[in-house]
Amino acid sequence: MKTDNLRACIYPKDIQLVMGKDYKPARLYLKKVKEHYKKEAHQVVTIAEFSAYSGIPVETVRRFII
Numbered sequence: 001m002k003t004d005n006l007r008a009c010i011y012p013k014d015i016q017l018v019m020g021k022d023y024k025p026a027r028l029y030l031k032k033v034k035e036h037y038k039k040e041a042h043q044v045v046t047i048a049e050f051s052a053y054s055g056i057p058v059e060t061v062r063r064f065i066i
Contacts, residue, residue: 006062008046010044010050010061012026012027012030013026014061015027017064018060018065019054030045030050033045033053037049047061047065
């Protein structure tokens with residue numbers, strides 16, 4: 001796997017690709033993840049946090065977003 005394309009955070013567009021949701025449901029899902037981890041509006045959700053919350057392995061998520 002290339003290391004130059006790795007990033008730590010996940011965005012609604014990535015959730016669309018991984019989960020097959022439209023943009024608005026993906027954005028709402030990301031909001032639920034932020035609430036679960038008690039993050040403020042300016043903070044981002046990491047791929048590891050998303051994976052833990054959704055139950056999808058980190059490597060699977062990375063394959064979809066690269």
